Amino acid sequence: MHLQIKNIRIVDPSQKKDSVGNVFIENGKIVSKLSGNVDKEIDGRGKIAVPGLIDVHSHLREPGQEDKETIYTGTRSAAKGGITTVFCMPNTKPVIDNAPAAEFILLKAQKEGLVNVFPIGCATKGSEGMELSEIGVLKKAGVVAISDDGLPISNSQIMRRALEYTKMFKLPVISHSEDKELSKNGVMNEGKNSTILGLRGIPRQAEEVMVSRDIMLAELTGGYLHIAHVSTAGSVGLVRQAKEKGIKVTAETCPHYFTLTDDIVKVYDANTKMNPPLREQKDVDAIKQGLADGTIDCIATDHAPHIQEEKNREFDLAPFGIIGFETALSLILNELVDKGVLSLSDAIAKMTLNPAKIFNLTARGSLEEGSIADITIIDQKYSYKFEEESIVSKSKNSPFVGRKFNGGAVMTIVAGNVVWQA
Amino acid sequence: MAEIILDTKAFHVAVDKISKDIFDENQNIQNIAIVGIEKKGVFLAKSILSEIAKLAVVDAPQIPFGTLDITLYRDDLDDFGLRMPIIKDTVIPFDMNCKNIILVDDVLYTGRTVRAALDFLMGFGRPKSIQLAVLVDRGFRELPIEAKYVGIKHKSKEFIKVDCKETDGVDKVTVVPTKDGITGG
């Protein structure tokens, strides 16, 4: 299969490239020129080719909660959002704390997935925070990081060991930073709005206490720490300081944390309930600043599907999480690029070059010759309203339903195959 | 175009006539109590009360007086949408039992207001009688209700507007064509 994308603006942070040209694909790889006849030609005028987007934080729910999402539906949802690679968290049922479980994900993804799927393994057995899982074996099976995600390791000794032990595999430990005692029973950000709504608050410090601890342990151990979904101004400051001190720490945030505040919780709509919770404007501003100055390396979706019955109920009883694959790129374009927070190239780096580097993905996140031909084609003039009916994910729990966007993915190419087209 | 059916002079003549009839009918003036229906009926009732006091040669405050807002007893509350009518306070500061109640309203039309007022009054006790006095009988009754004392009979499908000195600066009664936008009775 020989594919040619002609006259397209190529934005590739890995090569610091932003110019109009052609992209050639042969046998699923990027090449400098085709060796034979063109099988398919795509007119790229007015559009932008970027390396396929990599989402380092998602929940595909398979195995165990196939009513919410499956690898089949989740990867289709990702493809629609221009995402070519997703990392899936191990909090499935059962959890991914052993090699066969990780292999199941990879096998299933190979069979049914539309985009690349890389599993994240549990840091501890059963995600119980007591004993380290077989991290090395998991790594051999194909996990790209370890994490107990929503069940953060509360025991500092165990977190220390995880950061220490993973060093030999250069495997990042992803920290969902939350002091569960401090956030106990909380369902939204603690502040004026939680007081008005009478909902129990989760203070920013519940996140920041653990970000601090994990940074200190990273300093102690020299391990590879990656802070998941940074939501507060304080966390941004802590990561910035740590980086200045030369501690090996990286961080991600999610589109909702640079777009929304807890003002939208107002009517007790559980589609605004996620963990960490939406914060306030000063946090949104700090996160944008952190993205701009490089403190925050990645943008991930934390795509967390839940069915309507679970969400359309008492706010306290509804589960945390929102879907994110299908809105991430448009939010990055509208909230960061259009508003001048990041250049297009720097914004794209947060979902291509940076995640590929941090999680040691070879031949991805770049359009350099020899890279795997995962490509996202963006049209900044593609205007659409995000409607519930248009959602490809099995779940529809998004606070962005009804929002109008200018710009998004119009074509998604995985290993040289067009897997989705607007 | 509003047609005047009672000018100020005729208005006062009508009130005097009603008062005289009530006085003649109720020999034992100590047993009567006057109740006006909010809101024009209240002003009329006050005028009638002071007329009767003059005729009976007593001080007006000696005659028991009450006011009634029948909103809570209306049979058409479902028609108000989200804009519910303002309710005035109902004040019945006397024992209703064994009294002859003179119930006063400005216009008698379908009879539904009076029906509501009767139901309301019964909640306060068991009056000896209830006698209805109205300034204008407009006809077109929908319920078997008649007034004992009537100032003027003027059969009309059009809205009859009663002005009182207290609220409108002048005592008069006019017929207002419905298309002028006001309905009611």
Next chain:
Amino acid sequence: MSLNCKDLLGLEHLDKKDLQTVLDSVKPFKSLFTMSVKKAPTLIGKTVANLFYEPSTRTRTSFEIAAKRLSADVVNMSIDTSSVAKGESLIDTGKTLEAMKVDYIIIRHSLSGAPDILARNLNASIINAGDGFHEHPTQGLLDLYTIYEKKKKIEGLKVLLVGDILHSRVAKSNIWALTKMGAEVTVAGPPTLIPTNIEDLGVKVYYNLDEAVKKVDVINILRIQLERQKENLFPSVHEYIEFYQLTKERLAIAKPDVLIMHPGPMNRGVEISSYVADSSNSVINEQVTNGVAVRMAVLYLLSPKRKKNASSD
């Protein structure tokens, strides 16, 4: 005149005009209480469901009497809170009631926002009878009316709320109503029971009750849930009494005409001494009477599913 809405979910959503509308509407309903037949046919043929997910004899009885005095039919449903998570969903219960053509649903729930969720999913009028730590709008209105009745005004009055502000929906509704009507609201309690950013709602905070009681026109004392002690929100009931009980001595340093209020049920000898509860300053019983009248006014003003295109003939 109306509240221009289907539901009463919280006083946060009412403006000064709406609150004044309620204050102006209560008296005719209260007047009905003096009749030998304490009843009007206003809501004849309407059905009111009391849907209570939390035990509350007082509020439920008050609503029941209010509805019955307006001739509505009343059904009571009490649902054990412990079964909320596993039992029928709130929305399904609401839809079941609606299928039975219930016009008003009066809901009490231990979780904040439950009435909002019902209101979003149903056509019936939803009245919040207290939800979690959110609001208790009819209590707020009856407190407002009781103050208005006694002091003839709200604007410029100084009102003090004492106790567990953090978990108090009554405090929240009082704060909205009073501040919108121009009163100055202060709260007093231990810092652990004062919610974050409460000053943003326009209230002053005192930790010292002796300081706080001076110069106020009204003291509204909130019920302290004894179980809060287990959450380490205060060290002991003994210590709470020491610092926050409204005692005879504290009443003595307040204004002579200060109104003493309590939403009930009282823990006599804990947040309020019997002397204060039974003093001539106390309007606690009037609050209960006014509660019925205020709830009648609310039922009248909300008027579910009434036809549009009003004609007043």
